[in-house]
Amino acid sequence: MRTHLVRNFSTSSALLGRTGVSIVPPVHHLIRFKKSQLSDKARPPKSWVTSAGFRPQITRHDRLRQHYNDTLASDLLLLNYTHNETTVEGARRKPRAPVTPYSVYQPSKPLPQHTQPTKDIKPRTSENIPHLERISINCFAKPAIENRDLAITAKVMLQHITGMKPRDVFAKTNLPMFHLRPGMPVGAKVEITGEAMSQFVSTLTELVLPRSRTFRNISGKCGDGNGNIGLKLTKHDITLFPELENSLELWPETFDIDLIVHTSAQTDREARTLLSGLGFPVSSEIRK
């Protein structure tokens, strides 16, 4: 009689009562498979527990989300609300008017010089309250040009402070005067969402930024026009993350990082208001 078996996530054959692979030499490939099973389509998505890349997404109560739902969302709706608002059309190429049989085949009217196309600004409702979408973190480790091992240090540093696995960044350009060649590892980058993002934001606003000597505030003028805010942390700020703070002697070097906080806000001002509500220090000087 077979007793309760502990499941191996690397192989589930044991559960079915068979060895799965041959353990008696000579070992041959005894697992039968169809070639179609190896294609990307046959692989289960990462959200399935049977997938090798599965990772639970919701594992604890999200404090930041709770604060957003309890207090911030209704406040932001009221703050941004304007009575009898209509859609404000963004700058974009428009067809020539009046429409004549001739103008139909003409190229659309170009935008004035030095203006970028922008999105429409829709009336604020309870459906489009600004919220945090994701944070992308980019670390360009300049010393990695001289010592390529430091690119790994940058990668591990990002992994420590975010809890997610970063990706390598390679140089694209050839700059002989900086000894930079295409393909050299020069840093790391990572995009965080969900729980990891909430954890990162609360660590940043509660433990790192209040103790930072270099970080002043988020400028009241910053933003890319689409509701995304960028900020920089210096290599000294990084050492204030509790993940690094307790083992500082292990880090020969830390690096500056660039953060971009992506929000669903329609304007930069709304995005700054959201960040202020989440606990980021935002300057009071105002620009739309």
Place this chain on the structure above:
Amino acid sequence: MVKPLRVGLLLSRTPIITPKPAPFLQAYYKYMSELEKRLMWTFPSFFFFKKGTLTQRKFNELQKGPIARNKNIIFAQGEPDVHFNRDRRFKQEIILEPDEQEKVREQPTVTEADTKNDIKSLERKIEQTLYLLVNLKSENKWKLPSFEVPDNARSLHYAADNGLRSLGGDSMNTWTVSYTPAAVLKSKDNVPEFLIKKHILQGVFQPDANVEFAWLCKNEIKEKVDEDYFKQIEVLL
């Protein structure tokens, strides 16, 4: 003749701590976090504790090692899959020094005001949003604070602020969320009442003797106020 107006106040105290999730949700979180720990990478102790150091020795002494794999033994419940001193079939349990663990202590979420049922205290129900309700002795009716807007008022939120100071004194710090009113309440005398939303940040509400007041959460407000009145303000709470 200026049309008469009234301005009301939705003065709230936001939650001080994160509320505890429901028992079902707690069980869900526990299951998912245990699953996450099961699937987690092995803790790289070689990175944090350098070989041959005293800290490494102290750390290793505390850990309970896994059962080693032995070819001469038949493991009825599956063979150990040991890698970097961890059995990969199970979650890794890392034991730290006992003093380090004792540093985190859960504090009670029930405050002194809760045990005494002191509805005038701002330190009650710290997991929920509280709203200010007043009862003027002349009217004998619980409702949100509301004031007549004087003819020479500069704006609604100024009138609301002045009304609040005249009613509850100057010893509190409040923040007006927006100059836009949050709602308009209908009344029997056809005078519209515009609600201005505010948060109390600091201080206390100290009215005269002829005004009763209470800091209440949504469920408690339902019991205190009229049914028609609650229907109007329900969506705001």
